Amino acid sequence: MLSGLQRRLTVMLLVPLALLAVGNAWFAWRSADDVALQQDRRLEALLPLLANSVIGQGSGAEESLVLMMAPGVQEFLKERPGPATFAITDVDGMLLAGDAWLAALPPADTQLEFHNEAYEGVTWRIVRQRQQTVVGELVVALADGSDPHRQWARSILLKVLLPNLVLIAAAAVAVGLAVERALRPLLALRDAVERRSPRDLSALDESKSPEEVRPLVRSLNRLFGLFDAQAESQRRFIADAAHQLRTPLAALQAQVEAWAQAAAHAGPGGRVELPAEQVHKLRGATRRTSQLANQLLALSRADARAMHAQPLQRVDLKSLCEDILGAHLDAASARRIDLGLEAAPVQVMGHDWLLRELLSNLVDNAVKYTPEGGTVTLRCGRRDGQAFLEVEDDGPGVPHAERGRVLERFYRVQGTAGEGNGLGLAIAQEIARVHHSQLELGPGAGGRGLRACLLLSL
Template identity: 50%
Template sequence: MLVYLLLPLVLLLVASVWADHKTFVTPLYDAFDRALSHTAVAIAAHLERGQDGQLRLEKQEFGPPLHLPGTEPPPPPDDVFGDHDKPPEHFVARNGPAVWRRLFPGARDSFLYRISLPDGRTVVGDEGLPIAQDNSAIDFSFGDATYKQQALRIASYRTQVDGQPVIVTVGETVNRRTHAVRRLDTIIGLSDGIQLLLVLGLCLFGITVALRPINRLRERITHRQPQSLQPLPLEPVPSEVRPLVQSLNTLLVTVRDAAQAQQHFLTNAAHQLRTPLTGLKAQLEVLASETNDEAQQERIARLHGSVDRLAHTANQLLALARAEPSAHSPGDFTDVQLEALIGTVADAMLDRAIAREIDLGAECAPAHVRGVHWLLHELLINLVDNAIRHTPEGGRITLRCGLHGGAAYLEVEDSGPGIPPAERERVRERFYSTTGGGGQSSGLGLAIVEEIARGHHARFQILDALEGTGARMQVTFPPKAAQE
C-alpha cells in the first residue's frame, strides 16, 4: 500500500512544486517590474527643458549612467550638463542614481538608464541600452535583453516633457531576481517535501493501525493446527476483509466435510476389503489341505502370497489416507510416551524379527511428545517393518528415543545395505520401492512415515548408520512438542 501511495504522492509533489513556482514567481517578477517602472517614472520626473530648449536631468539627482562591471564607464554627454556646466564631484552618483539608491539600498544589481527620443536619438544615459518594444497600449513596456554579455531586465516609459515625447529606459541585471527565485524554490521544495513526509508518516500510522486486526487474524491462522478446519471468527475482522474471511470459512467447511466423507468412505472400504480377503485366505487354506499335488500346492502358495500382499497394500492405503493432517482433530492429540511406544512396537514385531534371526533391540531415554498415539504407532510400525524387510538374516535393528537439544526424536537403525543418498528423497514417494525387500514392499511405508511426521510438524530424515553399513531413520519433533 505504501508503494502504491508513494508514486502518486511523488508526482503530486512535483506538480505542487511546479504550481507553487508559477503561483509565486509571477507576482514576484511583477513586483520587480513595478519597482523598475517606478525608477523610470522617478527619472522622468527629474527631466526638465533648459533655457536653450534642450532636455536635461536635474544636476543634484543624477550623474552619468552606470556601467556594467569590467567595462569602461561612458563619459556623460555634453548636452546634459554643457561644456562648462559639469556637476561638482559630490553631485555625481558613483553607485547609481540617487533615486535608485533610495529605493534599493545595498542592492547587488547593476543599474543602467537611457533617455531617448522617439527617433532613437539618445538624450542622456547609455546609448547602447536597448529599448523595450511597445507591445501594448499602456505607457510602460518590459522585456529581457542581453547587453555587454549581461542578462538585463529593461523597462521603457513613454511620456512627454513640456510637450516633447521621450522614452525613459531603465535596466538592471537579474541577480536579485535569480537569487529570490532560488530562495523561493528552495522554501517551496522544503515545505512540500516536509508535507510529503508527514503525509507518508500519517499513512504509515493509519495503515499500521488499520492492519492490526488483519495481522491478528494472520497470527491466528498461522498458529492453527493443520488439521483444524473450524471457521474463523468474524468479530475482530474489518468490514473490508469480512467477505474474504467468509469465503475462507466456506472453503474450510467444504474441506472439513470432504475430509469427513473421505474418512467414512475409507472406513467402510476397509471393512469391505478385509472381509472378502479374509474369506479368500480361508478358502485357499482349505484348498491347500485338500490336495496333495505338489504343483497345485505351489500355485496355491503363490496365490496365498499375492492375497497377503493385496491385504497389506489395502491396509497401507488405508493408513496413508488416515495419516492426512485433515483426518484427525486437535482433540486426538495427547501426551505420548515414546519409550512406552517403542516397547509396544518391539513386542508386536519381535516374532517377525526372530523368524529372520534378526537381533531386535531398543535404547530408550524418557521423552514425551504431543501427538496422536495410533498415528505414531503406525509410523514406528512402518519404520520397523521397512527395516526387517531390508535387513539380511543375522542382522540387527535398534530402536531409539530420547531428547537432543530439547527436541524429542525416534530412531530405527538397521544393518542392511542402506539407502544411497541419491535415492533418499525418492524412497519417500508413494509406490516407489528399491530392489531390496524381496519384492514384498508396496512402496507406501516411508510415504506413510513422511505424512505422519508432517502432520506432527516433525522432520523425517534418512541417515547413515552409526556403525557399519545400514540406514538410520530419524523422526525429530519440534522442541515445543517435547515434554521433559
C-alpha cells in the first residue's frame, strides 16, 4: 500500500515538471516562427538595396555588372554568423553576378517569391524579385543559410530540453527521497501496529505522528479503546458468570447425586420416591440456575459499550408498560400484590428490547421483595421536559448508604429476604447507560419502599 502511495506521489509531482518542460520547448519552437518571419522581412528589405548596388555594365566580350554593394547588403553577406549569398540575372535567367546555383527561372511578374532550397547540406531561405536597375530590369536573389528552425532546434536541445531533463532526473531523485522520508511516520505506524500482540490494545502515541496522520491515529486509538473495553467486559462477564453459576450448579448437582444414591439403594427394580422437600429444593435450584443464566445473558447483551453503534428506534413507553404489567400480573397475584399502572402517552428514541428488559427487571425485583399484600406501581409520562419510566413499591426499600452499591453486579443488601442474584438493578443500570441516562433510586411514597426512575430524552 505504501509502495503504491509513494509511486503515485512521485508520479504526481514529476508529471507536472515534465509537462512544463515540454511546454517550454514548444513555446521556444513556436518562437522560431517569429524569427523566420523576421528573416523574410529582412531579405525583402535587402532586395532593393541589392538592386541599387548595380551601378553599371561592363563592356567587352563578356558583359559583367559593376557593383558597389550597399552597406546593408555587405553586412548581410560578410558579417552574418551563418552563410549568405546572392545572384543577379537578366530576365532570361542568364547569370550576371553571384552564385550560379541561384540562377533559376526568373519570376513571371514583379511579385516577391520566397522558397526553401537545400544545397550542399544547407537549407537556404531564398527570395527573388524583378527589380529596375540603372542597366534595366534584372532579377535579384538573396539566400540566407542560417535556418532559424534548425538553430532554434539546436538551441532548444542544448538550452531547454537537456537542462530540463537533468532537472527532471534530479527532481525524481529528490522527490523520491522526500516522499520516502515523508512516509516514514506511516511506516512506523504500520510497524507499531504489526508488532502488537492481540492483548495489547493500549493507545498509540499521537505526538509522534505528523499532523495529517493524527486523525487516523485518534481513530485507531478510539477503536483500540472500544475493543479493550469490550474485551474487558467479556473477561469480567465470564469471570462473574463462572463464579455465580458455581453455587446453583453445585446445589443442583447435590440434589441429583442424592436422587442417584437413593435409586442405587432401591435396586434394579426398585421404585424411588423423593420427599416433597427434596423435589422442592431440586426445582428451586433449577429455577435459580435458569434465571441466573438468563440474567447473565441479558447483562452481556446490555453492555453499554457494545450498544452505542446500534440504531435507535421510536419506543412507545405506555404500550411497553402495559405489556410488562400483563407479563407480571400472575406473579403479583400469587403473592396478593396490587400491581397497578399510571401511564400517559409518550414516545422516546431508544432500544425497545432493552427498555423492556429494564422495566421487567425493575418490576420483577419489586414483586419479589415487596411483602405479600403490598403495592407495586408502574408509571410513565412526561416530567420537566423529559420522558420517564418509574417503578415504585412499598416494600422494605434500600438504605440510603446502600443505593449506590445495589447497582453493582452481584451485590445484595445483607439480610435481604428472598432469592436473588444481585443482577436485576445492575442490568437496569447498564441499560440506562446505553440510553445516556442513569437509574435514580429513592424512597417510595411516605418514605417507604423503593422508587426506581429512569429519565429519557424526548
